[in-house]
Amino acid sequence: MKNRPITTLFMLMSVDGKISSGSNDVLDTDKDWHTISGVKEGIHQYYEIEQTTDLWSLNTGRVMEKIGVNSKTNTPKKIPCNFVIIDNKPHLSKKGIDYLCKWVNSLYIVTHNDEHPALDMKRDNLNIIMQNEFDLIGLLEILKNKYQVERLTIQSGGMMNCEFLRNKLFDYVDVVVAPLLVGGKDTPTLIDGESINTQNQLNELGVLKLKNCKMLEDSYIRLTYQLVS
Template structure:
């Protein structure tokens, strides 16, 4: 692979209007709340099933994991052979949360700018750097852990930053037949809005790879990111 990073796939569950959450704070979790809507709940398991077939490594943030209440789970989910890389600059994950993740994933790698981040579990690796960048993180994952492919499942701000830095190769969206609305609700890609027409060239063009019609009016849409 010529690029100094793994091949990346942005994998998301989204509403028709591009929302990846139900509301405007990290207390919301679309996968939990959309189960409360019978017409949507009947098809949501398809997203979970597809997720089981993606790359062996997942890349996310501690902030995204908090929406799954990982710091307060009273049980350990069934063990998986997948591994996970996490950005946690503000030590959002508690010791309990790290233990849950270590029991669930084969390997956990936490990237942080926090100089005193604890390393308290055998299969958890803490990588501290004073100034982390997304490109540097992906390079470390490839060079240190020999990762060739990784799936990204994070929030709208990180997704936007990855896209603008040209660090996403492919996008796979499971589209739920649902309108969420809300101008402050996170979308597939957030970040700062354009303020100058001269910046139009920073938009990210895509090429359609395929559309798969799933059950119960769900779709899976796959795109490759056009390199410019």
Template sequence: MAKRPIVTLFLMTSVDGKISTGASDLLDVDRDFSTLDGVKEGLHQYYELEAQTDLWSLNTGRVMQKIGVNERTEAPEPMGVSFVIVDNRPHLDQNGVSYLCRWVRNLVLVTTNREHPAFSIQEKNLRIIYQENLHLTQLLEQLAEEHNVERLTVQSGGTLNGLFLREKLLDYVNIVVAPVLIGGKDTSSLIDGPSITERSQLDRLGVLQLERCEVLAHSYLHLCYRVVR
């Protein structure tokens, strides 16, 4: 079996498992939770835990667009973390990609779009991986072989998280639960994507073993699971 990184899914969710405050890109947990009494008081704990995650983090161009990297013009304070960004549409423009290159240690941009604006950018810390179709197992093997990635934190949207689940690529699930209910069938959850429809597909579920449960301040929880093979 080819080597791949140990993969941890790390996100903040509501009690009902939502990772957004609604079904619109204008709504965002990071931004909106900071305005809610009873929720904003403990929000800092998530960011403190996030700062302790792996030195390689995987996310999506859509998430980067939501946090505004395409519009940022200021010089960022460089981070010691490296990013793997999956972006097909694309959601990132040239400014967004250039900003990320200045912000992170290394940027690996993964795309199925031959016209992605990243192809026109020359940066020493930018590596572009083109795939005809997104192949996560192959991507992880490349990250291990070409970039010596041993551990990877996934912080992407529900659809991509669902691909990691179905392809049995998650090793750990690390969740910060905020004391709020969001609801809405169209609001993104921790794991989205196609549902299983038959009992014969039950082996596609991710069975978890609780390794640690921390009760944080202001009614937050920190849940750490190992994925059972």
């Protein structure tokens, strides 16, 4: 039995694997794809499926900053999900952390930055996981053994997704594919990070077995895979 949660990468992407509209933070899937005719009509299906994913979700402070949690002023509707946010720079501000605490059931900030703003905050549902250095395998072991996390949905950016891939930490991949081509070599994709350079590194690739392919409405599809190696 694995000494970590069962993980599922759950993302919305274009047909060419892009998870954003472009290469800068001004462009964003959540904001932009709702405005494109032929895409906006079916995008609600991704968010409806998202509501059925695991009650534990892992993301990064970089992604949270991009979706604007640091500047939100509304009081969010409480959701039952627990967020694990890896944030070493940090990207989250105290305002953003406070918003997340109001939004989710429990918030877990993972950092090795001893000046992270969360360290000065006291919230009943705020937890800090300190690391001496970034250790993804160690983090998953902590989530499993200390917090009894059995299943974990991954919704982070392409760089962090690559860390999961190269360390063989994905069990399933569940993607909703929008009927859209984005293009651009600098536009974030489902898996970014460093490329392999030799045939000796081919074992770092993730081989998938298709578990389900479902046609959704408005030319969307949902693909579910299991990692086999």
